[in-house]
Amino acid sequence: MTVPTVVLEARDGVLVISIDRPEVLNAIDQPTAELLAHAFTRLDEDDRARVGVLHGGAKAFSTGADLRAVAAGQSPVVPGRGFGGLTERPPRKPLVAAIEGYALGGGLEMALACDLIVASRTTQLGLPEVTRGLIASAGGLLRLPTRLPHSVAMRMALTGERLTGEQAFDLHLVSELVEPGRAQEAAVALAARIAENAPLSVQASKRLVNAAVDGATDELLRLQAELQARLLVSWDVAEGIAAFKEKRPPRWEGR
CATH class of the missing domain: 3.90.226.10 (2-enoyl-CoA Hydratase; Chain A, domain 1)
Incomplete structure (x- = not known):
């Protein structure tokens, strides 16, 4: 199983x-x-x-x-x-x-x-x-x-x-x-303090705070995907992974 x-x-x-x-x-x-x-x-x-x-x-x-x-x-x-x-x-x-x-x-x-x-x-x-x-x-x-x-x-x-x-x-x-050793305990205590408040108010507050800093997130995510797609077919990424597996410094070529 x-x-x-x-x-x-x-x-x-x-x-x-x-x-x-x-x-x-x-x-x-x-x-x-x-x-x-x-x-x-x-x-x-x-x-x-x-x-x-x-x-x-x-x-x-x-x-x-x-x-x-x-x-x-x-x-x-x-x-x-x-x-x-x-x-x-x-x-x-x-x-x-x-x-x-x-x-x-x-x-x-x-x-x-x-x-x-x-x-x-x-x-x-x-x-x-x-x-x-x-x-x-x-x-x-x-x-x-x-x-x-x-x-x-x-x-x-x-x-x-x-x-x-x-x-x-x-x-x-x-x-x-x-x-x-205390991170989970402290995080649960913090979460419990949040849970004491009105749930719809909490969710609305989260949404507004995030909107204030993430206004262009969708557009940026598209740019991120485009740049990563280019890198994934590069020579350097294959070299970086090979160097990691072989425990040696990578030899970058910028291509």
């Missing part, structure tokens, strides 16, 4: 959605993306659930796409929903990310698609795609500049460097910083 890679737990108005693939640091394969999409649909459709919490494990929130699954023909992108069933169409209800350990690549992009982030001090957040000849193509490059100063967002985008949990908190990317 296949073991589910997404676990749901309902608590007093809060739906906790946990990614459970610790052996691959919660990298997202196609079945996991589809299960996550179903979980976010349940969050929106279940009247008992007013707020969601998206959680990984002790070592990683998610390290992005499962490259082995991608190489085998699987896609971690759910049509109409985006990477991990989340990044193109987040749920209507608030969603809080609870991060321990790594949130890299698509993992960080999923966290950025959430409304609030609670992270431990040992968290590491980054978009390393440029080190593989790619771009962060699940909205990370669009959302990061709305959450961070331009110079910080640009440096992360161009170097692939990571932020620690403490740095992210100081820069207001993370709304609550906790000691290791």
Whole structure:
């Protein structure tokens, strides 16, 4: 029997959605993306659930796409929903990310698609795609500049460097910083505070706040897809993936 890679737990108005693939640091394969999409649909459709919490494990929130699954023909992108069933169409209800350990690549992009982030001090957040000849193509490059100063967002985008949990908190990317092992607990407590408020008011408030910063998102998503499509057929992306597998520096040719 296949073991589910997404676990749901309902608590007093809060739906906790946990990614459970610790052996691959919660990298997202196609079945996991589809299960996550179903979980976010349940969050929106279940009247008992007013707020969601998206959680990984002790070592990683998610390290992005499962490259082995991608190489085998699987896609971690759910049509109409985006990477991990989340990044193109987040749920209507608030969603809080609870991060321990790594949130890299698509993992960080999923966290950025959430409304609030609670992270431990040992968290590491980054978009390393440029080190593989790619771009962060699940909205990370669009959302990061709305959450961070331009110079910080640009440096992360161009170097692939990571932020620690403490740095992210100081820069207001993370709304609550906790000691290791307490991210889920703190995120559920924050979600419960939100769930105490009028649900329609909360959803309307979320929609308006997002509209204030995401006015051109649809157009930007089209541009993102166009740029990524060009990169995927480049020589450099093949070289970046080969270098990663062979544990050597890539030899870029710009073609």
